Amino acid sequence: MNAPLRLGVAGLGTVGAAVIRILQTKADTLASELGRAVTVTGVTARDRTKDRGCDISTARWFDDAASLAASPDIDVFVELMGGAGDPARSAVEAALTSGKSVITANKALLAAHGQALAALAERQGVALLYEASAAGGIPVIKTLREALSGNSVHKVSGILNGTCNYILTRMEVENLDFRTCLVEAQRLGYAEADPTADIGGFDTANKVAILTSLAFGTEIDSDAIYVEGIASITSLDIRLADELGYRIKLLGVAERTPAGIEQRVHPTMVPKTAPLAQVMGVTNAVTIDADAVGQLTLIGPGAGGDATASAVIGDIAEVAKGGAGPVFRLPAARLEKAPRAAMQRHEGGYYVRLQVLDRKGAFAAIASSMAENSISLESILQKGQLGSKPLLKDTVPSVPVILITYATTETAIRAALDAIDAEGVLDGQPQVIRIER
Amino acid sequence: MNAPLRLGVAGLGTVGAAVIRILQTKADTLASELGRAVTVTGVTARDRTKDRGCDISTARWFDDAASLAASPDIDVFVELMGGAGDPARSAVEAALTSGKSVITANKALLAAHGQALAALAERQGVALLYEASAAGGIPVIKTLREALSGNSVHKVSGILNGTCNYILTRMEVENLDFRTCLVEAQRLGYAEADPTADIGGFDTANKVAILTSLAFGTEIDSDAIYVEGIASITSLDIRLADELGYRIKLLGVAERTPAGIEQRVHPTMVPKTAPLAQVMGVTNAVTIDADAVGQLTLIGPGAGGDATASAVIGDIAEVAKGGAGPVFRLPAARLEKAPRAAMQRHEGGYYVRLQVLDRKGAFAAIASSMAENSISLESILQKGQLGSKPLLKDTVPSVPVILITYATTETAIRAALDAIDAEGVLDGQPQVIRIER
Numbered sequence: 001m002n003a004p005l006r007l008g009v010a011g012l013g014t015v016g017a018a019v020i021r022i023l024q025t026k027a028d029t030l031a032s033e034l035g036r037a038v039t040v041t042g043v044t045a046r047d048r049t050k051d052r053g054c055d056i057s058t059a060r061w062f063d064d065a066a067s068l069a070a071s072p073d074i075d076v077f078v079e080l081m082g083g084a085g086d087p088a089r090s091a092v093e094a095a096l097t098s099g100k101s102v103i104t105a106n107k108a109l110l111a112a113h114g115q116a117l118a119a120l121a122e123r124q125g126v127a128l129l130y131e132a133s134a135a136g137g138i139p140v141i142k143t144l145r146e147a148l149s150g151n152s153v154h155k156v157s158g159i160l161n162g163t164c165n166y167i168l169t170r171m172e173v174e175n176l177d178f179r180t181c182l183v184e185a186q187r188l189g190y191a192e193a194d195p196t197a198d199i200g201g202f203d204t205a206n207k208v209a210i211l212t213s214l215a216f217g218t219e220i221d222s223d224a225i226y227v228e229g230i231a232s233i234t235s236l237d238i239r240l241a242d243e244l245g246y247r248i249k250l251l252g253v254a255e256r257t258p259a260g261i262e263q264r265v266h267p268t269m270v271p272k273t274a275p276l277a278q279v280m281g282v283t284n285a286v287t288i289d290a291d292a293v294g295q296l297t298l299i300g301p302g303a304g305g306d307a308t309a310s311a312v313i314g315d316i317a318e319v320a321k322g323g324a325g326p327v328f329r330l331p332a333a334r335l336e337k338a339p340r341a342a343m344q345r346h347e348g349g350y351y352v353r354l355q356v357l358d359r360k361g362a363f364a365a366i367a368s369s370m371a372e373n374s375i376s377l378e379s380i381l382q383k384g385q386l387g388s389k390p391l392l393k394d395t396v397p398s399v400p401v402i403l404i405t406y407a408t409t410e411t412a413i414r415a416a417l418d419a420i421d422a423e424g425v426l427d428g429q430p431q432v433i434r435i436e437r
Numbered sequence: 438m439n440a441p442l443r444l445g446v447a448g449l450g451t452v453g454a455a456v457i458r459i460l461q462t463k464a465d466t467l468a469s470e471l472g473r474a475v476t477v478t479g480v481t482a483r484d485r486t487k488d489r490g491c492d493i494s495t496a497r498w499f500d501d502a503a504s505l506a507a508s509p510d511i512d513v514f515v516e517l518m519g520g521a522g523d524p525a526r527s528a529v530e531a532a533l534t535s536g537k538s539v540i541t542a543n544k545a546l547l548a549a550h551g552q553a554l555a556a557l558a559e560r561q562g563v564a565l566l567y568e569a570s571a572a573g574g575i576p577v578i579k580t581l582r583e584a585l586s587g588n589s590v591h592k593v594s595g596i597l598n599g600t601c602n603y604i605l606t607r608m609e610v611e612n613l614d615f616r617t618c619l620v621e622a623q624r625l626g627y628a629e630a631d632p633t634a635d636i637g638g639f640d641t642a643n644k645v646a647i648l649t650s651l652a653f654g655t656e657i658d659s660d661a662i663y664v665e666g667i668a669s670i671t672s673l674d675i676r677l678a679d680e681l682g683y684r685i686k687l688l689g690v691a692e693r694t695p696a697g698i699e700q701r702v703h704p705t706m707v708p709k710t711a712p713l714a715q716v717m718g719v720t721n722a723v724t725i726d727a728d729a730v731g732q733l734t735l736i737g738p739g740a741g742g743d744a745t746a747s748a749v750i751g752d753i754a755e756v757a758k759g760g761a762g763p764v765f766r767l768p769a770a771r772l773e774k775a776p777r778a779a780m781q782r783h784e785g786g787y788y789v790r791l792q793v794l795d796r797k798g799a800f801a802a803i804a805s806s807m808a809e810n811s812i813s814l815e816s817i818l819q820k821g822q823l824g825s826k827p828l829l830k831d832t833v834p835s836v837p838v839i840l841i842t843y844a845t846t847e848t849a850i851r852a853a854l855d856a857i858d859a860e861g862v863l864d865g866q867p868q869v870i871r872i873e874r
Contacts, residue, residue: 022587022729029654032771033586033763131584137730139576139584147568147576149470150459150750217466275736278715292459292747293574293737299712300733310729313587321762326470334469 004037005320006073010065010091011080012045014305015105015132017052019078019312024055030313034320044068065091069100076101076319078312084108096120096128101324103315105132105308111209114220115335118327127324129315134207135160135284137307138300139314144214144288145329151290153215155255157436160207162282162302163191163198164230164250168267169280172238172247178231190282200229201265204252212254212263215288217330218338221263226343228266237353237431240381240402241269244351247277251436260339262346269351269435275299346410349378349435352403354420355427357396362425366401369419373412379404398427404435441474442757443510447502447528448517449482451742452542452569454489456515456749461492467750471757481505502528506537513538513756515749521545533557533565538761540752542569542745548646551657552772555764564761566752571644572597572721574744575737576751581651581725582766588727590652592692594873597644599719599739600628600635601667601687605704606717609675609684615668627719637666638702641689649691649700652725654767655775658700663780665703674790674868677818677839678706681788684714688873697776699783706788706872712736783847786815786872789840791857792864794833799862803838806856810849816841835864841872 007023009016020040023030031037044062062068069077069091077095079102081088088109095102096117104110110117110133121128131141135158144153159165167181176184182199185191197203209222230250241248246269255262270277275297279285284302289295301307328335356362370377381402405413417430444460446453457477460467468474481499499505506514506528514532516539518525525546532539533554541547547554547570558565568578572595581590596602604618613621619636622628634640646659667687678685683706692699707714712734716722721739726732738744765772793799807814818839842850854867 018729026587026589029589029767030586032767035762138733139580142579142584143576146754147579147751148747149467149754150463150747152463152466275715278712290747292455292743292750294741294744296575296735296737298733298735301731304731306729307731310585310587310727313729314584317583317586321760323758323760325472325758330466330469 002036004039005316006039006041006075007078007316008042008068008071008074008076009040009078009080010044010068011082012043012052012056013080015308015312016045016080017054018305018309019080020054020056022306022309022313030317034317036320038316038320041073042068042071066094069095070098074100076103076316078316079104079106080312082106082108084112089113092117093120096124096126099124099126101127101129101319103129103312103319105130105312107133107203107206107210111206111220111222114210114213114328115332119332121327122332125324127319128327129318130210131315132308132311134210135286136300136302136304137310138284138286138298138302139311140211140286140298141214142314143296143298144211148288148290148293151292153288153290155253155289156211156215156286157251157253157276158211158286159249159276159279159284160204160252160286160302161198161250162284163195164204165279165284166190166282167199168230168233168238168248168250171233171235172242175235177235178233199231201227201250204250204265208252208254208263208265211252212261213328213335215254216256216261216338217328217334217336218261219335221338221340224263224340226264226266230267232431233267234431236400237433240353241351244379244381244404245272246270246435247272248433249276251276253436257341259345260341262341264343264346267433269433271437344409344411346434347407349407349437350405350413351433351435352405352413352417353431354401354403355398356401357398357425357427359396359425365423365425366420369416370403372419373416375408375412375416376406377403378406439473441476442753443476443478443512444515444753445479445505445508445511445513446477446515446517447481447505448519449480449489449493450517452745452749453482453517454491455742455746456517457491457493459743459746459750467754471754473757475753475757478510479505479508503531506532507535511537513540513753515753516541516543517749519543519545521549526550529554530557533561533563536561536563538564538566538756540566540749540756542567542749544570544640544643544647548643548657548659551647551650551765552769556769558764559769562761564756565764566755567647568752569745569748571647572723573737573739573741574747575721575723575735575739576748577648577723577735578651579751580733580735581648585725585727585730588729590693590725590727592690592726593648593652593723594688594690594713595648595723596686596713596716596721597641597689597723597739598635598687599721600632601641602716602721603627603719604636605667605670605675605685605687608670608672609679612672614672615670636668638664638687641687641702645689645691645700645702648689649698650765650772652691653693653698653775654765654771654773655698656772658775658777661700661777663701663703667704669868670704671868673837674870677790678788681816681818681841682709683707683872684709685870686713688713690873694778694784696782697778699778701780701783704870706870708874781846781848783871784844786844786874787842787850788870788872789842789850789854790868791838791840792835793838794835794862794864796833796862802860802862803857806853806860807840809856810853812845812849812853813843814840815843
């Protein structure tokens, strides 16, 4: 039996407390699996006095993360504080600089500074592991980093935010509007008081930044991510998606295209038969398309103390067994500076919902704008009837018209919609949702 | 850059050829991922002259697997021959004995001799890896062995045989009978000329033996597996399952119960909403239930040259990075001799389809036999009507009656069916299919 692996845990929220509790409960099994004991020798958190439901009496308390990170009494620094900046960033740097391996669940930190931290870890010959940073308990990082070594990945797409999937699921299943479901999610603790990071797609974007680098061996490039949240999705869109054979999911997508690497986060029409469409509630899922393996889909919990702790402990096991190696699959210095594929060049099918005024020539205007931009329509769905009487005198009635296009470009769609809008036949803004097949 | 990793590949079928082709195509990326080159220095197969669509000109040819395994010119022996006995077994032993790591896709070998081979590998301090032995390209072995270190696994259940899932899918989607779909599967190369290993459930059983040991840290115990194949499944069962909200899948299940470890392979009614129910065609899938992570489901290709090669190359990458450690999660000497849970003690819901003769008291006989064995019925479905006129003079008409039970035991079901049969009210054998929730 080798010397024990000594951990310093920074951040004792639900994940940190679960990590410590599980390491204590499973101490014997883990020791015989790993050939050495794992002990928590140091901890730090904002509030020393709080009861966290885990025993930290045998660990030394540190008042700040940087001193814990630099302490000679730990071998591994486990960063569960969160946040792209300090104290997390400087503590992680301090740990790596002093030759310690780092395990982190901090997606914001990696999306912002992952490249530099990876280079530092590799220079120091230590591990920087981050399974918990994307898709919680799902081993997607390990799968991309280790299991798919022989593959060229084409595309990674996933439901990476449980809050959004919960809201979209309730909207669909109970036919509720977005606002009602958001409030419910907040009441149940699935959404934060300020839900922007989740519903705005920014949390998903941080995860996409990490998965992109891993999947394609490219530099982390968070600024290149196109981000659109779910606040504009209406019950009507969800009902229409259902009629058309789709479900609406907030997807994070990383895709290698002839134009470069696409990184995008947006509400997406997913065919009901696709594995990602089956994923309901707070559950996360990731589909990987790669040349040798074909298609893999991993489904599981994306958040929660125990599930995230499961990912952190998987990383601890890897460090205990002595694994280091490149952080993002390839050595940081060899990560490719990939061309960004601009969102305007995105190619795919589109769902377009227009509220069309009942004016003579409205339909013709729509059809010719689409044709002029070389957009072919797969189907047209009209709800209600043009030509019906207005409910109020002097108002022009309008009806929803839904267009499903064959593959076209973002530029063409935008141009066509501008042209249609210029004809004055629309009542309100068009709704545009991309389709993934 | 470290010294190249030198492989000896035994078996050059579709998987072996794909491994060699991918290693050549991806040589540069792999080398920078792993910090060393990977080369195939020796090969062996039955027929030296066959064209395999891969270049083996730079590798030395060996006439038998054992000499390749013992050759000082290789570091790793990649066994892709198959079969529980020789030559695979003695070649793997020779490789381990001479201090080489072994990578194998051979489920039959591991199910029969995995325990002894693991002990040998651990004594020698070398790796014995086998990702390709269960569920093809799906990284289920890595997930159980590494990612879930902090977890106690309750249950692993999976669709582990693509042939069976293909047949059951076509039976359902096209309303065809078993025999027709089997012949189709054979015509398309999804089933072998002698399909017994697949449709009889024996291939799935070998995989269950491996997954059980990994999941629970128990000795491999293939003899304890209850095995039932899919040949008895009729279109009627599939239609009735659909009406009742289920799909019929051949599942391999490893489950820790109060009575011990259950290992079983049988057609199963899976609720349509469960992730495994969504898996159609030749695709495989595994659901893992564990205490920390909750539930994970991994879906992907279970067979095919490239997908299986993807798993083999993942193992090669692990060996290249220097991983060894316990073969079945815990050291072989510490694997628990777990109590077997006898199938008679299995608890769960049951689907029972009886062909009931239109005799006075038939229903009462069924109801009282069930009640006497303390079986509660969740639902009863009767197709057609008792009391109708016989079609032929002197024949007694019969109708299908379907019972869905609440959780009960295998013993109770068997006793109830014996009692019902003794009443002489049945026309033919009852159909019994277990339900998983």
